[in-house]
Amino acid sequence: MKKVPFEELTGSNLLESIPFNAAVVDRDYNVVAANSRFKQYFGSWEGKKCYTAYKGLKKPCANCMTVQTFIDGKRRVVDGVGRDVNGRAAHYLTYISPISNGNGEIIYVLEMSQDITQSTEWQREYNIYFERVPCYITVIDKNFRIIRANERFRETFGDKIGEHCYKVYKHRASKCDNCPAAKTFKDRNTYSAEQVGITKTGERANYVVSTTPLTRGEEEIAHVIEISTDITHTKKLEEELQRIHAFQKALINHSNDGILATDLDANITIFNPAARNLLDFAEKAKLSKVDINRIMPGEYIEMMDKRENKCILDESTVVSNRGEEIPVRLSGATLKDGKKTLGFAAFLQDLREIKKLEKEKLEAERLSAVGQTVAGLAHTIKNILMGLEGGMYMVHSGLKREDKERTTEGWEILEKNFNKITVLVKDFLSFAKGRMPKVRMINPNDLVKDVIDLYQDSALQAGIKLVPRLDPDVREAALDPDGIHTCLTNLVSNALDACMMSEKKTLQVVVSTRESNGKLMFEVIDNGMGMDYNIKQKIFTTFFTTKGGGGTGLGLLTTRKIVQEHGGSISLDSEEGKGSTFRMEFPRKRLPRPDNIDKE
Amino acid sequence: MSHKILVIDDEPDVIKYLVSVLSDNGYDVIFATNGENGFQMAKEESPDLICLDIMMPRQSGMSIYRQIREDSITKNIPVIILTGIEKSDSFNFREWVGDTKIPPPEQFLEKPIQVEGFLKSVAGTISAKKAETQ
Numbered sequence: 157m158k159k160v161p162f163e164e165l166t167g168s169n170l171l172e173s174i175p176f177n178a179a180v181v182d183r184d185y186n187v188v189a190a191n192s193r194f195k196q197y198f199g200s201w202e203g204k205k206c207y208t209a210y211k212g213l214k215k216p217c218a219n220c221m222t223v224q225t226f227i228d229g230k231r232r233v234v235d236g237v238g239r240d241v242n243g244r245a246a247h248y249l250t251y252i253s254p255i256s257n258g259n260g261e262i263i264y265v266l267e268m269s270q271d272i273t274q275s276t277e278w279q280r281e282y283n284i285y286f287e288r289v290p291c292y293i294t295v296i297d298k299n300f301r302i303i304r305a306n307e308r309f310r311e312t313f314g315d316k317i318g319e320h321c322y323k324v325y326k327h328r329a330s331k332c333d334n335c336p337a338a339k340t341f342k343d344r345n346t347y348s349a350e351q352v353g354i355t356k357t358g359e360r361a362n363y364v365v366s367t368t369p370l371t372r373g374e375e376e377i378a379h380v381i382e383i384s385t386d387i388t389h390t391k392k393l394e395e396e397l398q399r400i401h402a403f404q405k406a407l408i409n410h411s412n413d414g415i416l417a418t419d420l421d422a423n424i425t426i427f428n429p430a431a432r433n434l435l436d437f438a439e440k441a442k443l444s445k446v447d448i449n450r451i452m453p454g455e456y457i458e459m460m461d462k463r464e465n466k467c468i469l470d471e472s473t474v475v476s477n478r479g480e481e482i483p484v485r486l487s488g489a490t491l492k493d494g495k496k497t498l499g500f501a502a503f504l505q506d507l508r509e510i511k512k513l514e515k516e517k518l519e520a521e522r523l524s525a526v527g528q529t530v531a532g533l534a535h536t537i538k539n540i541l542m543g544l545e546g547g548m549y550m551v552h553s554g555l556k557r558e559d560k561e562r563t564t565e566g567w568e569i570l571e572k573n574f575n576k577i578t579v580l581v582k583d584f585l586s587f588a589k590g591r592m593p594k595v596r597m598i599n600p601n602d603l604v605k606d607v608i609d610l611y612q613d614s615a616l617q618a619g620i621k622l623v624p625r626l627d628p629d630v631r632e633a634a635l636d637p638d639g640i641h642t643c644l645t646n647l648v649s650n651a652l653d654a655c656m657m658s659e660k661k662t663l664q665v666v667v668s669t670r671e672s673n674g675k676l677m678f679e680v681i682d683n684g685m686g687m688d689y690n691i692k693q694k695i696f697t698t699f700f701t702t703k704g705g706g707g708t709g710l711g712l713l714t715t716r717k718i719v720q721e722h723g724g725s726i727s728l729d730s731e732e733g734k735g736s737t738f739r740m741e742f743p744r745k746r747l748p749r750p751d752n753i754d755k756e
Numbered sequence: 757m758s759h760k761i762l763v764i765d766d767e768p769d770v771i772k773y774l775v776s777v778l779s780d781n782g783y784d785v786i787f788a789t790n791g792e793n794g795f796q797m798a799k800e801e802s803p804d805l806i807c808l809d810i811m812m813p814r815q816s817g818m819s820i821y822r823q824i825r826e827d828s829i830t831k832n833i834p835v836i837i838l839t840g841i842e843k844s845d846s847f848n849f850r851e852w853v854g855d856t857k858i859p860p861p862e863q864f865l866e867k868p869i870q871v872e873g874f875l876k877s878v879a880g881t882i883s884a885k886k887a888e889t890q
Contacts (some may be wrong), residue, residue, distance in 0.1 A: 340848075503794045534840075536840070537870060538840040538866065538867045539767075539840045539867060541867065541868040542770060542773075542838075542867040542868040542869065543767070543769045543770070543773075544772075544839070544868075545773070545868040545869065545870070546769055546770060546772065546773025546776075547769070547773075549773055549776065549777060549871060550772065550773065553776065553780060562776065565772060569772065569773070572769065573769070684831055686821065
């Protein structure tokens with residue numbers, strides 16, 4: 157083989173004009189020529205073997221491509237890692253090209269190397285981005301086959317390179333309608349669309365896909381890159397929110413209680429069917445026509461004005477569209493998000509039916525008490541008849557025997573029993589008539605004081621201490637003063653009688669007032685004879701007297717009736733030989749309203 | 757020998773009436789205006805008959821009745837109970853006494869009593885008892 161020095165072949169200028177690091181190597185790995193770029197990059201080369209010049213090695217590289225080119229004369233591109241002039245790792249791409257002499261023999265090989273250290277770095281970074289970016293990225297070809305997919309995608313949808321995107325993303329057998337990738341293939345534009353896919357584990361995945369052409373400037377697009385953001389979580393939250401909203405809406409719409417909410421400017425935001433019904437607004441009535449200030453009671457408006465947390469009114473009234481006052485139980489709240497006030501809501505429970513039932517119940521109780529009274533009346537009348545019979549016998553037999561004393565005695569008995577009938581009829585009428593109480597605001601303690609004054613003298617005479625025990629904190633209450641006076645006189649006179657029948661040395665009757673759990677209470681407590689089981693059983697239920705012919709048996713019935721008319725109840729604790737306590741309890745919220753009662 | 761009758765009633769008018777009627781008809785009458793005294797007298801005087809009003813304060817007539825029936829001295833004395841309660845409908849003796857072992861009284865009489873019928877019951881009750889014990 158004829159070896160021609162390299163300079164003779166080309167002239168030294170040629171290497172300098174190559175825009176790469178260029179070196180010429182002979183068959184014995186000697187670097188025979190190189191340009192100044194090469195020298196700048198790898199350092200001085202003169203007299204060095206190529207492996208020393210490029211990589212600082214002492215023997216040829218394994219798989220040396222230059223040797224291959226000497227053998228087969230082919231051009232090659234080789235990726236290599238060596239050391240630059242400063243000893244740093246250098247990544248370079250080398251184009252290997254044979255140089256022949258005139259006989260076609262390869263005598264040298266030209267190596268043109270280009271530093272790609274930087275672009276390799278970029279590529280690695282790009283790869284990391286591609287794989288790790290929190291999106292699904294796939295590259296698809298014109299047949300909609302996935303040719304590349306990132307790690308995130310593979311994790312979610314499986315390692316499905318080569319399969320159709322619609323199969324992998326959505327488990328479909330054919331291409332999706334309205335495919336954004338197809339549009340991008342057609343006109344090179346970027347498209348976005350919301351999609352629902354199925355993951356490799358069969359779960360639903362919501363994502364927004366954006367398709368971009370992957371082009372190197374060719375006329376026709378070979379690939380489209382699909383970048384998808386997973387919105388499953390957001391979608392689920394959104395759906396949950398919708399569900400909650402629908403649920404709440406259904407609750408509000410189906411609530412039996414009227415619900416009425418306003419924003420800060422008193423515009424109605426919720427007005428459910430129950431509220432429309434209650435307030436008599438047609439279904440199509442404009443919400444702007446609903447004037448909250450006209451409808452709602454003052455306490456609620458005040459809560460709104462003062463931004464108070466809540467307002468609970470057990471008995472209040474709202475004004476309907478037609479101006480009718482409707483009794484309601486109202487629970488109002490200022491709606492807040494943290495410190496921010498959002499609006500106000502009121503829950504209205506219609507009390508009309510309850511009020512009606514309450515009234516009916518009271519009436520029924522009164523009628524039943526009247527019925528019991530009538531049944532028991534016969535008993536009392538029989539006792540009086542017995543007296544009349546006795547009186548007649550005495551008069552009759554006295555006249556017959558000309559026994560003036562017996563005649564007079566008999567006449568007195570007749571008179572006494574005649575009076576009893578008069579009293580009985582009067583009592584009975586006052587009980588049965590059902591007169592409406594005249595209610596006004598009054599201090600309960602004053603009523604007790606009046607009754608104590610009334611009985612003080614007779615109590616003293618009988619050796620009984622009559623003691624008021626009044627709670628000074630008792631508030632005024634809407635009561636029928638005459639009615640409660642009657643109740644207290646009945647109970648006090650009973651208590652005094654019970655004491656008189658006892659043989660104890662110290663006898664006393666205490667009349668107390670107090671407030672307890674929203675109730676106004678009166679108690680009449682005696683330490684008299686007390687009652688046994690039988691009497692306790694009968695005391696309120698029948699026309700019953702323990703006073704022989706002395707009582708009509710109407711006192712307690714009348715008392716109970718008056719107490720019930722005030723929405724209250726009466727109860728008894730008694731122990732034979734120890735005494736009795738009668739207790740009248742009036743729940744404050746059930747007390748009549750002074751003005752209302754007067755109207756009726 | 758005239759029969760002795762004990763009247764127990766808290767109503768003075770009724771006492772006067774019954775005492776007059778019974779003594780006019782030859783009975784020896786004693787009376788008590790409350791149950792306690794009545795029971796005491798029943799024990800001490802051993803009457804041939806007791807007329808008892810069951811609507812009395814302090815001790816309801818029924819508890820006196822129970823006492824009489826439970827005491828060995830008095831338990832065989834016949835008793836006529838006078839009552840304003842209609843025995844037919846609303847009055848249930850067992851319920852009233854609250855004790856099933858106590859025998860009912862010999863007679864229940866509803867007020868008002870009507871003199872003739874009352875005297876017949878009194879005489880009948882005494883003689884029935886006499887016949888029973890002889």
